[in-house]
Amino acid sequence: xxxxxxxxxxxxxxxxxxxxxxxxxxxxxxxxxxxxxxxxxxxxxxxxxxxxxxxxxxxxxxxxxxxxxxxxxxxxxxxxxxxxxxxxxxxxxxxxxxxxxxxxxxxxxxxxxxxxxxxxxxxxxxxxxxxxxxxxxxxxxxxxxxxxxxxxxxxxxxxxxxxxxxxxxxxxxxxxxxxxxxxxxxxxxxxxxxxxxxxxxxxxxxxxxxxxxxxxxxxxxxxxxxxxxxxxxxxxxxxxxxxxxxxxxxxxxxxxxxxxxxxxxxxxxxxxxxxxxxxxxxxxxxxxxxxxxxxxxxxxxxxxxxxxxxxxxxxxxxxxxxxxxxxxxxxxxxxxxxxxxxxxxxxxxxxxxxxxxxxxxxxxxxxxxxxxxxxxxxxxxxxxxxxxxxxxxxxxxxxxxxxxxxxxxxxxxxxxxxxxxxxxxxxxxxxxxxxxxxxxxxxxxxxxxxxxxxxxxxxxxxxxxxxxxxxxxxxxxxxxxxxxxxxxxxxxxxxxxxxxxxxxxxxxxxxxxxxxxxxxxxxxxx
Numbered sequence: 154x155x156x157x158x159x160x161x162x163x164x165x166x167x168x169x170x171x172x173x174x175x176x177x178x179x180x181x182x183x184x185x186x187x188x189x190x191x192x193x194x195x196x197x198x199x200x201x202x203x204x205x206x207x208x209x210x211x212x213x214x215x216x217x218x219x220x221x222x223x224x225x226x227x228x229x230x231x232x233x234x235x236x237x238x239x240x241x242x243x244x245x246x247x248x249x250x251x252x253x254x255x256x257x258x259x260x261x262x263x264x265x266x267x268x269x270x271x272x273x274x275x276x277x278x279x280x281x282x283x284x285x286x287x288x289x290x291x292x293x294x295x296x297x298x299x300x301x302x303x304x305x306x307x308x309x310x311x312x313x314x315x316x317x318x319x320x321x322x323x324x325x326x327x328x329x330x331x332x333x334x335x336x337x338x339x340x341x342x343x344x345x346x347x348x349x350x351x352x353x354x355x356x357x358x359x360x361x362x363x364x365x366x367x368x369x370x371x372x373x374x375x376x377x378x379x380x381x382x383x384x385x386x387x388x389x390x391x392x393x394x395x396x397x398x399x400x401x402x403x404x405x406x407x408x409x410x411x412x413x414x415x416x417x418x419x420x421x422x423x424x425x426x427x428x429x430x431x432x433x434x435x436x437x438x439x440x441x442x443x444x445x446x447x448x449x450x451x452x453x454x455x456x457x458x459x460x461x462x463x464x465x466x467x468x469x470x471x472x473x474x475x476x477x478x479x480x481x482x483x484x485x486x487x488x489x490x491x492x493x494x495x496x497x498x499x500x501x502x503x504x505x506x507x508x509x510x511x512x513x514x515x516x517x518x519x520x521x522x523x524x525x526x527x528x529x530x531x532x533x534x535x536x537x538x539x540x541x542x543x544x545x546x547x548x549x550x551x552x553x554x555x556x557x558x559x560x561x562x563x564x565x566x567x568x569x570x571x572x573x574x575x576x577x578x579x580x581x582x583x584x585x586x587x588x589x590x591x592x593x594x595x596x597x598x599x600x601x602x603x604x605x606x607x608x609x610x611x612x613x614x615x616x617x618x619x620x621x622x623x624x625x626x627x628x629x630x631x632x633x634x635x636x637x638x639x640x641x642x643x644x645x646x647x648x649x650x651x652x653x654x655x656x657x658x659x660x661x662x663x664x665x666x667x668x669x670x671x672x673x674x675x676x677x678x679x
Contacts, residue, residue, distance in 0.1 A: 180205035180309070180328075180335045183216035184361055197352030202334040207310045213371050214309040214326075228366075228375050229287050231258025235364050235376035240422040242383035243350050244547060246471070247425030249382060250347040253327060253362050255375075257287075263342045266291045267322030290324045290367060305370070308337040315339075326365040326372055331358055347423070350384045357383050388467050388549030389420035398561060400648040405553065408560030408590070408647050409458055417449040417467065419549070429469040430544075438462040455557040467549040475543040560647030561622075562590035566640065569653070572627065580630040580657045586640055588622040588649060593642035598628050603654070605637035616642070630657045 184205075198204075209216065217223050224232075234256040243249035257263070260275035269287040286292075306314040309328065317323060323339040329346055332353065338344060361379040365372040393416040396407050407413050417433055419426060435444040437453050438461035444451065455461065568585035586596070597613040616624055622642075630636060636655045641648055 178209045178211045178216065180207055180209050180330065181333065183209055183363070184330055199332070199334055199336075199348055199352060202336045202348075203310065205330060205333050205335050207335075209309045210307075210311060213305055213307070214365060215371065215374065217374055224374075227373055228258070230261060233257055233364070233375045235362060235378035237360065237362050237378035237380040239360065239380060239382045241381075242385050242389045242420065243423070244388055244421070244425060245353070245355055245384055245386055246349075246351050246473075246545070246547075247421065248347045248349050248423035249384070250345060250422065251329065251360055251362075251380075251382075252346075253344045253364070253378065255325070255342040255364065257342075261287050267319075267324050267341050288324070288366065291321065293369065305372075310337070312337070324367045325375075326367065328363045328365075329360060330362075331360045353384045355384050355386045357381055386547070388426075388469060388547050390417055390467060390549045390551060391420070392417050392465065392551050392553070394553070394555075398563075398647045398649045400643060400646055405555045406646050407455070407555055407557055408562065409455055409557050410590075411560065411562055412452045412454045414450065414452045415465075417465065417551075419449070419467070426469050426471065429471040429547075431467065431469045434466040434468070436464045438464070458557050458559065460554060460556050462552065462554050465551040467551075469547045469549075470544040471547060473543055473545040558646045559591040561588050561593055561642055561644060561649040562647075564588045564640065564642050564649040564651040566651050566653050569655070579632075582628055582630065582655065584626045584628065584638070584640060584653075586624045586626065586642065586651065588624075588642050590622070590649075591644055591647070592616075592618055592622055593624065594618075594644045595642070596624055596626055597641045597643075598626060599639045599641075600628065600630070601637040601639070603635035603637060605639075605652075609636075630655065633657050 180203075215223075227233075236254045236256060237251065238254075239249055239251045241249055257269065260272050261269055262272050264270050268289050268291050270285055271287060308314070308326065314320070314323075317339070320339075322341055325341065325344075326337065326339050327344045327346075329336045329338075336346065336348075338346065359379055359381055362377065363374060364376045364378075366375050394405075394407075394413060395402050395416070396411055396413045398411060399407055415435070419431070421427075431447060431449075433446050433449060433451065435446075435451060435453070436442070437444070437455070439455055439457060441453070444453070565587050566584055567587045568583075570583045570585075571580070572583050573579070573581045584598075593616050595613060596616050597611065599608050600610045601608045612628065614626070624642065626640065628638070634657055636657065637652065638655055639650060639652050641650045643649070
């Protein structure tokens with residue numbers, strides 16, 4: 154009998170232990186979208202982050218799945234939305250920054266104390282403001298000091314909140330999760346987090362954030378958000394192509410015998426390439442060879458008509474750590490090696506390598522004195538102080554196909570004639586306009602005030618095709634004064650402009666041709 158009781162007790166104890174083990178929740182269990190495929194396997198530790206195998210205190214931080222009915226009543230007066238953005242894509246080795254902004258229900262806002270209040274200026278017919286506050290955290294902690302309140306000031310893994318001078322205003326907890334790791338911080342209605350990408354695998358990754366509001370005995374979820382971000386081995390860039398008199402640069406059609414400007418913009422928000430030696434190697438596809446420069450702004454003139462393929466290669470030599478020498482063991486017998494050893498990087502001047510390098514990652518957050526709980530995961534950090542002459546080479550590429558056509562290269566007002574009848578109330582002037590290049594198909598005139606800022610009249614006409622580019626336009630002026638006249642001649646691919654000032658007096662018209670500053674303020678039509 155006693156033996157049966159002992160066995161029964163052991164069975165109950167085993168069941169209790171098993172159920173207790175099963176009840177333990179971990180950070181990886183509370184992800185809104187579940188465990189991601191890119192979280193499988195080993196990922197190098199992001200400095201300051203912790204593995205999501207750590208336990209999650211569900212008593213203090215309830216975890217609700219998508220579709221749980223409790224989401225409907227987790228916030229007074231409606232639902233809170235979390236908007237998660239990043240400055241992705243990020244070049245490996247640079248920092249990527251994530252920003253979370255909370256959007257409160259209509260007529261709610263955060264005040265200077267970090268409390269959520271009703272906006273009295275906002276009209277909401279479906280709700281009456283019986284109280285100024287939605288959540289008055291200031292009142293809850295008004296009579297206590299940090300560490301001596303009814304609040305449980307710790308994160309889901311048990312770490313205490315770090316000390317911040319504005320701790321009373323930090324009433325939200327943000328838990329970021331990516332690549333099988335997490336980072337938690339407290340903040341107000343927005344939070345910013347930056348991480349280094351050196352140890353992050355190139356490709357598309359997902360960042361998730363869970364947002365909790367503080368309460369007396371536990372903290373309640375109010376919103377979740379996720380966003381994809383990209384880490385790449387190639388320098389992110391885009392090229393702005395422009396040309397004087399080009400009618401529409403987005404159609405990739407440009408004019409022969411007129412310089413085209415290529416402005417390369419590197420996407421480097423964390424200034425990772427600030428100390429790099431960057432070169433730009435262009436080939437324009439017209440047999441002119443390659444053009445190499447350290448200036449992101451360059452120009453090229455096509456003298457032939459047709460279609461051309463242009464290519465750009467950007468190279469950045471980034472000062473970086475010299476790779477450690479890998480010791481080689483010599484065995485006097487023939488063997489097959491399953492390990493590939495990267496070439497050794499020396500410390501000589503001008504040495505460079507295209508291979509990824511190992512660097513201690515870092516994290517920056519709002520606030521200071523971030524405390525990280527110890528974990529069982531071991532990470533080996535290699536000394537990464539840059540040495541003279543050691544570089545990491547990174548490349549970026551751009552390709553485009555463009556078409557070169559004839560276009561209007563230049564427009565000049567060569568003659569102005571007063572053709573006003575003696576009895577006419579308005580003054581009429583004939584403008585003779587000459588151009589170089591192709592024959593225009595349309596002509597527009599904008600008459601503005603003397604400062605060229607306030608348009609008064611606009612007239613557009615079709616141009617009769619002739620063998621030469623010489624157009625006569627008759628325009629009326631309603632009264633005495635000084636006018637700014639902008640004349641544009643255009644065809645399908647180009648649009649060229651000339652400007653002049655016209656002075657009209659009572660019973661007399663005086664015209665003076667002069668280039669004026671309103672050229673830059675003229676509204677252009679695509």
